[in-house]
Amino acid sequence: MPTEPARLEMLSALARKVLWLSSWTIHHANHIRPNVDGLKVGGHQASSASLATIMSALYFSVLRPQDRVAVKPHASPVFHAIQYLFGHQTREKLENFRGFKGAQSYPSRTKDTDDVDFSTGSVGLGVAQTLFASLVQDYVKSHGWMKDRPEGRMIALVGDAEMDEGNIFEALLEGWKHGLRNTWWVVDYNRQSLDAVVREGLWEKFESMFRNFGWDVVIVKYGRLMRAAFAEPGGEALKRWIDACPNQMYAALCFQGGAAFRKHLRDEIGDQGAVSQLIDKRSDDELLALMSNLGGHDMASMIEAFEAIDHDRPVCFIAYTIKGVGLPFQGHKDNHAGLMTVSQMEKWRGAQNIRPGHEWEKFEGLSLEPAALEAFLAEAPFNRDGRRRLSAPVIEVPERLSFTPTPQMSTQQGFGLVLNELARGETELASRIVTASPDVTVSTNLGAWVNRRGLFARAEKADLFRSEKIPSTFNWDFSPSGQHIELGIAEMNLFILMSALGLSHAINGERLLPIATLYDPFIERGLDALNYACYQDARFMVAATPSGITLAPEGGAHQSIATPLIGMAQDGLASFEPAFVDELAVIMGWGFQHMQREKAGEGGSVYLRLSTRTLEQPQRIMTPDLQSGITDGAYWLRKPGPNCEMMIAYTGAVAPEAIEAVGLLGESRRDVGLLAITSADRLHAGWTSARALRRDRRGVAHLSHIEKLLAPLPRDCGIVTVIDGHPAALGWLGSVRGHRVEALGVEHFGQTGTIDDLYRHHGIDANAIIDAAESVSIGAPVRHRKMAV
Numbered sequence: 001m002p003t004e005p006a007r008l009e010m011l012s013a014l015a016r017k018v019l020w021l022s023s024w025t026i027h028h029a030n031h032i033r034p035n036v037d038g039l040k041v042g043g044h045q046a047s048s049a050s051l052a053t054i055m056s057a058l059y060f061s062v063l064r065p066q067d068r069v070a071v072k073p074h075a076s077p078v079f080h081a082i083q084y085l086f087g088h089q090t091r092e093k094l095e096n097f098r099g100f101k102g103a104q105s106y107p108s109r110t111k112d113t114d115d116v117d118f119s120t121g122s123v124g125l126g127v128a129q130t131l132f133a134s135l136v137q138d139y140v141k142s143h144g145w146m147k148d149r150p151e152g153r154m155i156a157l158v159g160d161a162e163m164d165e166g167n168i169f170e171a172l173l174e175g176w177k178h179g180l181r182n183t184w185w186v187v188d189y190n191r192q193s194l195d196a197v198v199r200e201g202l203w204e205k206f207e208s209m210f211r212n213f214g215w216d217v218v219i220v221k222y223g224r225l226m227r228a229a230f231a232e233p234g235g236e237a238l239k240r241w242i243d244a245c246p247n248q249m250y251a252a253l254c255f256q257g258g259a260a261f262r263k264h265l266r267d268e269i270g271d272q273g274a275v276s277q278l279i280d281k282r283s284d285d286e287l288l289a290l291m292s293n294l295g296g297h298d299m300a301s302m303i304e305a306f307e308a309i310d311h312d313r314p315v316c317f318i319a320y321t322i323k324g325v326g327l328p329f330q331g332h333k334d335n336h337a338g339l340m341t342v343s344q345m346e347k348w349r350g351a352q353n354i355r356p357g358h359e360w361e362k363f364e365g366l367s368l369e370p371a372a373l374e375a376f377l378a379e380a381p382f383n384r385d386g387r388r389r390l391s392a393p394v395i396e397v398p399e400r401l402s403f404t405p406t407p408q409m410s411t412q413q414g415f416g417l418v419l420n421e422l423a424r425g426e427t428e429l430a431s432r433i434v435t436a437s438p439d440v441t442v443s444t445n446l447g448a449w450v451n452r453r454g455l456f457a458r459a460e461k462a463d464l465f466r467s468e469k470i471p472s473t474f475n476w477d478f479s480p481s482g483q484h485i486e487l488g489i490a491e492m493n494l495f496i497l498m499s500a501l502g503l504s505h506a507i508n509g510e511r512l513l514p515i516a517t518l519y520d521p522f523i524e525r526g527l528d529a530l531n532y533a534c535y536q537d538a539r540f541m542v543a544a545t546p547s548g549i550t551l552a553p554e555g556g557a558h559q560s561i562a563t564p565l566i567g568m569a570q571d572g573l574a575s576f577e578p579a580f581v582d583e584l585a586v587i588m589g590w591g592f593q594h595m596q597r598e599k600a601g602e603g604g605s606v607y608l609r610l611s612t613r614t615l616e617q618p619q620r621i622m623t624p625d626l627q628s629g630i631t632d633g634a635y636w637l638r639k640p641g642p643n644c645e646m647m648i649a650y651t652g653a654v655a656p657e658a659i660e661a662v663g664l665l666g667e668s669r670r671d672v673g674l675l676a677i678t679s680a681d682r683l684h685a686g687w688t689s690a691r692a693l694r695r696d697r698r699g700v701a702h703l704s705h706i707e708k709l710l711a712p713l714p715r716d717c718g719i720v721t722v723i724d725g726h727p728a729a730l731g732w733l734g735s736v737r738g739h740r741v742e743a744l745g746v747e748h749f750g751q752t753g754t755i756d757d758l759y760r761h762h763g764i765d766a767n768a769i770i771d772a773a774e775s776v777s778i779g780a781p782v783r784h785r786k787m788a789v
């Protein structure tokens with residue numbers, strides 16, 4: 001173990017190397033790599049420089065194997081440089097930064113190969129991810145699954161302007177409610193965003209806000225050089241000047257250099273003996289070195305700040321930095337997309353003692369012994385256990401999930417029944433399910449599950465209503481073994497929690513099967529977080545209910561139109577909209593398996609678009625064929641005859657309208673078929689991948705499920721599609737084999753009224769289906785219509 005000064009010297013040298021390598025990576029991408037057009041790098045160089053020291057302190061010394069980090073998006077080159085020094089990143093990938101299969105612009109769990117803990121990119125989300133990851137760690141620990149693994153700290157490196165993102169504030173409040181621990185947020189307080197310099201005094205707002213939520217706040221403002229200067233005669237006056245200097249001015253002076261600092265100090269402090277001496281005895285370079293020695297660029301100060309933490313309360317570090325520190329555009333307000341020119345880089349290379357052609361060498365230009373540095377890196381506690389991505393065995397899912405059927409019910413009710421059935425059993429599957437809901441637990445039918453499995457909290461808290469013997473349908477007991485996490489009304493939090501729960505196998509080595517419930521329209525409120533969770537390959541199930549206009553009297557604000565398209569378009573999410581509960585039970589069983597498939601390109605999360613509309617349930621036997629039709633996305637509810645003139649395809653809660661229309665069409669059109677579509681998403685994806693296989697000649701004869709289903713239809717058979725959602729979700733069916741389609745659905749915000757009123761109004765009732773059928777099929781006018789009631 002090196003002595004303390006030697007350790008600091010090594011860490012500082014490595015931080016300089018990290019700044020060099022990250023800058024060189026960016027420079028290479030812009031000026032050296034052939035074919036650089038389109039791969040030019042904006043918004044990385046200055047942002048990365050800000051964090052080179054802080055991240056070096058963390059990775060090379062402070063972090064332990066169990067700690068997990070979300071790195072500010074634009075510090076990606078710094079992260080990759082650190083991993084390169086560790087030997088976890090290749091030169092080839094750095095040379096191909098931002099290129100196809102190269103190191104990613106923003107750290108990516110799924111695309112990068114150097115052990116990214118949490119993806120980042122959309123600012124704010126990675127920050128909240130660490131908070132929820134810590135709550136999930138507590139969940140795993142409380143359920144007795146941590147075994148002898150030590151608790152990790154969940155750390156976010158946060159841009160100061162990133163703190164504007166509302167989802168961070170939502171997460172803070174939720175964290176406070178759950179007694180957040182083991183979370184560190186390190187704010188890179190460079191007082192610059194993309195466009196501008198941030199408001200004065202922001203740190204005070206941050207400080208009071210974090211303290212308000214029970215966080216420890218550590219402000220690291222001055223580096224060691226500064227602190228030494230403050231102790232000199234006149235140092236106090238210098239400190240006062242620094243503290244009073246507006247952000248814009250400080251940034252501008254950092255850009256202009258030592259002489260500009262000198263002029264301003266003289267003009268503003270005047271001739272005051274001691275302080276003038278303090279300034280005058282330094283050269284311009286020394287003065288700039290002093291004035292840019294903010295805490296976040298001073299290894300000793302950062303190490304001191306991190307190592308002083310001796311508790312598990314959450315901590316916010318506000319580390320003062322200069323955006324682009326050490327680079328020619330440091331402090332310039334336009335530096336976000338700033339890039340060094342070739343000649344600036346040449347000059348800087350010289351200053352770093354790096355020989356041309358040796359830019360990628362790990363220890364080039366450092367005065368310390370390479371062997372000593374190599375040994376120091378090898379001993380970094382962070383690497384003690386090798387690669388840190390964990391895995392967990394697959395939880396067995398029974399062949400069929402059961403429920404107690406009733407002749408009439410909704411898919412939302414069915415969802416509650418399936419979970420209730422699971423809650424009653426003693427299966428491993430049931431024990432690994434975690435549910436969460438943003439204050440709609442009861443209204444999404446999770447009540448029975450929660451009654452049996454309880455709410456999660458680290459400390460027991462009894463339901464007072466129950467202990468006071470006040471009758472209530474719901475038992476709201478909290479305990480460390482509870483399996484439901486009750487959230488406040490913030491759908492962003494719900495999806496980030498899913499993102500954290502759904503990565504537990506990789507982060508904690510313990511698999512959880514998370515289920516989120518929310519109202520379908522409010523998917524849009526949490527959409528970027530949902531996308532984020534999918535992007536980093538977290539695995540979860542979303543039950544969104546009610547959906548469409550089936551909650552008719554609630555009006556447009558509670559009705560969803562776009563969600564079927566969101567479900568189709570969202571990568572990593574298999575979307576289903578069953579009409580009947582036996583379909584739902586099959587889909588949920590398949591879903592729990594799908595959530596656990598980890599081979600590349602297989603598996604993912606699951607979205608169930610459910611409804612509160614009560615439907616008559618079919619009495620039927622679940623054959624293997626029916627089962628696979630349901631999970632592949634469609635099956636014939638009524639097979640078309642050989643001379644089929646007309647086919648109706650429906651999804652979800654409009655099943656009764658489609659069934660009724662088929663009945664009424666029977667006398668006017670021959671062999672009418674009725675296709676039940678349980679997943680437009682899976683059908684479409686199957687069709688796309690079959691075409692790709694055929695194009696690549698890997699599967700010349702391979703036909704997708706929908707191609708096979710539509711194959712028997714004569715060419716001039718008409719198709720009407722109908723969904724309680726945007727019609728484009730099914731309109732593509734006509735392209736599969738060239739049939740004419742009329743696609744019915746909802747395109748305008750709902751009115752209030754009964755379901756019948758609204759289905760008529762939006763043209764998705766039985767008569768609208770018949771009208772559409774008439775217009776897309778050949779033949780005499782249809783004789784029957786539904787009678788108005």
Ligand SMILES: Cc1ncc(C[n+]2csc(CCOP(=O)(O)OP(=O)(O)O)c2C)c(N)n1
Pocket residue numbers: 043046047048050073074121122123158159160161162163188190192193194195323336
């Ligand atoms: C949700 C979202 N909106 C906008 C952006 C574009 N963007 C990337 S970085 C950035 C400014 C970040 O400033 P700050 O967090 O202070 O980081 P710094 O560059 O100063 O280190 C913006 C607006 C983004 N990545 N994500």
Ligand SMILES: [Mg+2]
Pocket residue numbers: 159160161188189190191192193323
């Ligand atoms: Mg900033």
